Amino acid sequence: MPTTGVPSTLGVLLAGGLARRMGGGDKPMRTIGGRTILERVIARLSPQCSGLILNANGDPARFAEFGLQVVADDVPGFPGPLAGILAALDWAAANRPEIEWVLSAAGDCPFLPRDLVARLHDARARENAQLAVAASGQQSHPVIGLWRVALRNELRHALVVEDLRKIDRWTARYPLATVTWPAEPLDPFFNANTVEDISEAERLAALDEAS
Ligand SMILES: Nc1nc2c(ncn2[C@@H]2O[C@H](COP(=O)(O)OP(=O)(O)OP(=O)(O)O)[C@@H](O)[C@H]2O)c(=O)[nH]1
Structure with missing residues (x-):
């Protein structure tokens, strides 16, 4: 069950890219650690x-x-994550008309925060923002954000x-809240882009399980 008091939010796991750095x-x-990244992302986000x-x-x-319902890009040619976010907003409007918000997360981020949705909503409500994105340390992660349907x-x-x-160019058009999580000892937005990143993720998984 999502956290009480947090608006109903549909989560979209973005897996529409070409993964060129991983070799496709x-x-x-x-x-x-014996579990697919997707399984980990689902376990982290479904309660939220x-x-x-x-x-x-x-x-x-x-x-x-x-x-899960699989929703493909409607805009052809792999134009980037905004196409996946748009596909999710369109799907929500057609299938879940009661929902006003979509949370996007990259499907290659295995250690997402347990308070991701609640903190993004809290910040955008407090700051009267239209959108909210995540950051860790000094780095923003615009692919992980809250979007108004x-x-x-x-x-x-x-x-x-x-x-x-x-994404940054689009979000710059609206009042935007940014929520920062600590990047140490484990960056919750670590993402696996290369085969080497998978080895690093194995090491981080032990830290994640201990947290
Ligand atoms: N729907 C959709 N998602 C995309 C597209 N390109 C990237 N993404 C997603 O956006 C997030 C960040 O993508 P990147 O890591 O920059 O791109 P990638 O295709 O996954 O990997 P590289 O080809 O190695 O850059 C991932 O969740 C991708 O699945 C696209 O054209 N369409």
Whole structure:
């Protein structure tokens, strides 16, 4: 069950990229400490969200074991994570009209915070912001954020008509709250981009399990 007092929020796990630095394939299907990254992300986010969907392109059957609705990009050509966020906002508007907020998280982040959704909502409500994104240490992680379903047509225009690609450029148009988590001893937004990152993730998994 999501935290009491936090608005109903649909979670989208972004797995729609090409994973070129990993040599292709699905990064969330990589295993860390005997569990897929996707399994870890689902376990971390399902208690915080009112439902989860998976944004991925290609044959959805490869994710069947996870039992999530798979939503593909509607904008072709792999234009980046904003396409996945847009697909999720459109899906929420069509299928979960009671939901006003979508939380996006990269599907290659195995150690996401347990208070991610609550803190993002708290900050954007306190600061009267339209959007909220996560940061750790000095680094912001705009792919991990809270998005208003009502902004989906503006996002579509930015992506399709203006050819805007960078999340930062889009979020700069709105009042934005940024919430920072400590990066030590474990950065909760560590993500696995390369095969070497998987080895580092194995080491961090032990710290995560101890936390
Ligand atoms: N839906 C969608 N998601 C994307 C796209 N490109 C990247 N992402 C997602 O955005 C997040 C950050 O992506 P990156 O790590 O920068 O890109 P990537 O394709 O996963 O990996 P590289 O090709 O190695 O850069 C990941 O969750 C990706 O799955 C895209 O074109 N569409």
